[in-house]
Amino acid sequence: MKIKLLIAVFFLTKIVVAQSYKEVKGGLLPERACFDVGYYDLHLTINPDEKTIKGHNVITFKVVKATKKIQIDLFKNLDIDSVVFENKKLSYERKFDAFFIDFPFELELNKNYSVAVYYGGKPRTNIGVRSTDGFHWKTHNKLPLVGVACQIVGASVWYPCKEYLGDEPDSVRLHWTVPVQLQCISNGKLEKVESSPIAGYKTSHWVVRNPINSYNVTIYLGDYQKVSGVYINASGRHSMEYYFLKKNDKSTKEAEKEKFYVQMGLTFVAFCEKMFGEYAFWNDKLAVVETVYDGMEHQSCVAVGSLRENPMGYAYAEDVNLHGTLIHELAHEWWGNAVSSSDMGDMWLHEGFATYTEYLFIEQMYGKKTYEAEISKMYENALSGLGGNVYKAQTDKILAPRNVYSNQVFGMQGQIYWAGAHFLHALRKEINNDTVFFDILRTFYERYKKKTVLTENFLQIVNEKTNKDWTQYFKNGLE
Incomplete structure (x- = not known):
């Protein structure tokens, strides 16, 4: 009996701790719900030799409920030096991968405040359900090649x-102090580059003038070659930038591939603007960066693992000559970056929509018959677990639990990517009117760009445009 009691107490303790972690990580505790983030001013020194980071973030926020305490998140392996408010250090309590700041007085409703967090350490690498999140420390041309991706585990x-x-900063400024021999690429526009007091280092200053997901903030360091393509639309002449990892012995074939994929990106952007609406971040930029990890939709500077090869993990890669990672990550500029889910449980609005956009592009380039064949093959592969990196769907659920920032959502690849895309394909067939269906997609984008949404927002537009209640259809297809 005593042993059984101890076991019961142990498991009860484990359950309580796990639940508390989920509440802190993904929920809206009072200390998190009491303020809206307005602005980040992030200063960071990155040392590739030591694989360390050190700096501070000034967080400006508006109080929406009077409080004396707020929650800020930071992985527990990183050290906090101090938290400064109005030139005074504040006390704080660390809990899991967060800390709770105590203010000396009650913060007033509707008033803006700023707090600076000084921190540093060795950021984690190769974590998350795919073991791809965190900092990546590599070399290229005998120089450091550095990148960071964190969609799955969080910024x-x-x-x-x-x-x-559900709470994105309205804008951010980024100040990266890095070795002088490395090219530095980041979100938004480069304002200036200055020499640093640290010998052999420089500081690049960037500004993002639009709302941005916290996990979309990023930096690329390495030996890069910049290629620009010209894009012209109704609002003017724009530059689309490509950053290829520099190759000293580049072959003619590789150079031709670079040109081909540059043109493919321009063509795809024109397609998305025609289908959904104008790219939302021209006042920042549009760039594609070759990286050490597979790909990531970093806003205004999307990451692609290789810009010279067509990745074969895509179900259609053997049949149509499209760079799957390139067009998928660019599609996220519409679905995920401009229109952003306010909860990890609704990530199909990012991944399902971006994946379906790939197949709409196939339809545009190769015709309806090819589209039908490829999307059927994609879904069959997802269900069976075939097709290289096309992961098997573990359940038929596309929506995941809310208020839980869980990286297990991305273990549901078959659901949020391919089943999500297939749901949109099936919805299109059920509506049976392409004019109405594509008006739904365009309205969803135009109404909610630079905003955060839930699935209910999309359902509302479907109901509105078809004059029919699709609630049960969504429930059956997504839950």
């Missing part, structure tokens, strides 16, 4: 922030 893996998808 607090490398900088202090409010880890809640």
